[in-house]
Amino acid sequence: MADSMDSKKLPLLRYGAALLSAVAATTVLLTSGCTRIETGEVGLRINFDKTTDPTERLPGSFNQTLIGEIITFKVQDVAVAVDNMTPLASDNSTIKDFDMTVVYNVSPTAVSELWTTKNRTFHGLDEKGHDILLMQNYVALSARNAAYKVAREYESLKMADNRPLIEQKIREHTMKTLAEEKLADKITVSQVQVRAITPADVIVQSANELVRAQNELKTKEVEVQTAKKEAERIAALNANAGAIGYMNAMANLKIAEGVAAGKVNTIVVPYDFKGIVNAK
Numbered sequence: 001m002a003d004s005m006d007s008k009k010l011p012l013l014r015y016g017a018a019l020l021s022a023v024a025a026t027t028v029l030l031t032s033g034c035t036r037i038e039t040g041e042v043g044l045r046i047n048f049d050k051t052t053d054p055t056e057r058l059p060g061s062f063n064q065t066l067i068g069e070i071i072t073f074k075v076q077d078v079a080v081a082v083d084n085m086t087p088l089a090s091d092n093s094t095i096k097d098f099d100m101t102v103v104y105n106v107s108p109t110a111v112s113e114l115w116t117t118k119n120r121t122f123h124g125l126d127e128k129g130h131d132i133l134l135m136q137n138y139v140a141l142s143a144r145n146a147a148y149k150v151a152r153e154y155e156s157l158k159m160a161d162n163r164p165l166i167e168q169k170i171r172e173h174t175m176k177t178l179a180e181e182k183l184a185d186k187i188t189v190s191q192v193q194v195r196a197i198t199p200a201d202v203i204v205q206s207a208n209e210l211v212r213a214q215n216e217l218k219t220k221e222v223e224v225q226t227a228k229k230e231a232e233r234i235a236a237l238n239a240n241a242g243a244i245g246y247m248n249a250m251a252n253l254k255i256a257e258g259v260a261a262g263k264v265n266t267i268v269v270p271y272d273f274k275g276i277v278n279a280k
Contacts (some may be wrong), residue, residue, distance in 0.1 A: 005125040010051035037061050040076035041131060042111045045069070054112045073115070074131040075106040077190070080124070080140045087151035089199075097155055100167075101124065102143045102174070103191040106134050110186035113161045135187055140173070156199040 039041045043057030046069045057070065085098040106114065114134050124136035150169045154162055158243075171192040178184045 001197065012202060035072075037070075040074060041072045041074045042075050042108045043070045044107075045113055046071060052112065052116055054116070056108055056111050058108060072131050073106070073111050073125060074190075075108055075111065075134070077102050077103055077105060078133050078136060078139075080133075080136050080143070082140050082144050082147065085144060085147055088152060089149045089156035089159065090153060091155045091203075093200050093203045095151060095159070096200050097196055097199065098147060098194070099153065099196040100143070100147060100192060100194045101250050102139060102171070102189060104135075104139050104187055104189045105138060107186050114186060135183075139187065139189070142177040143174045143189070146170045146177070149173055155268045156203050159197045159199075163194050163197065167194050170194075175186075270272045 035043070037057050037059050039059045043061070045055075045057065047052040047053060048067055080102050081099070083099040083103060085100075086096070087095050087098055089095060093231060111134065115132075118135065122135050122138040123134040125131070126133060137267070147170050150166055150173060151159065152170075156164065156236070159166060173188050174189050174192070175184060178187050
């Protein structure tokens with residue numbers, strides 16, 4: 001009787017095990033055949049016939065990749081470095097090196113339009129080569145043109161002191177370009193950071209020579225003032241020496257008058273006296 005019951009349960013156990021295996025296999029297949037859109041990204045489905053589904057896949061969504069594929073685009077705080085620029089300053093000198101970083105955002109609802117209607121050379125890839133950076137190259141080019149235009153408003157040696165204002169103007173010019181191309185509602189430049197401004201060597205050398213000349217001039221001015229004061233001191237001493245001589249002469253005159261009047265009986269003669277005294 002027990003053997004009969006065991007023989008009836010065996011097919012059920014085998015069926016259950018097969019069912020569990022099938023469910024597990026299906027779960028693995030579905031899991032491996034899906035991709036999840038991360039925060040700050042938007043996905044687009046590329047169908048098996050290479051057409052693009054216009055509906056954006058938003059962050060948090062799971063999308064099957066068994067048929068077709070999902071490509072992802074980074075849309076939040078995309079940073080693009082614009083380096084090794086040599087703009088012309090208002091003093092007609094060429095800046096040796098001008099580097100900046102531009103941070104922009106792409107509207108999630110504009111991803112499909114930008115990907116399907118804009119030239120692919122406008123886009124870039126992240127460092128890992130996974131996410132497509134929509135309009136990265138275009139934004140870099142627009143910001144570069146803006147930097148050359150803004151730099152022309154400042155002297156090369158004054159650019160560093162006006163860095164915040166330069167950053168603001170570059171951002172404004174870049175946004176103006178995007179607006180002219182009807183992209184202002186799709187792309188927003190949130191920040192421009194100028195990382196390096198290096199004037200031409202000849203400008204730096206001239207500035208150092210000017211500072212050196214100014215310091216030498218100040219030194220000479222101090223020397224002239226010192227000489228004038230010394231001359232005034234000597235003149236004052238000479239003036240005082242004349243007064244002393246006059247006073248001595250007057251004193252001698254008084255003595256002589258006293259002697260002549262018989263009012264002086266004793267005269268103190270200095271040790272270096274070289275005159276003649278008649279004593280009666």
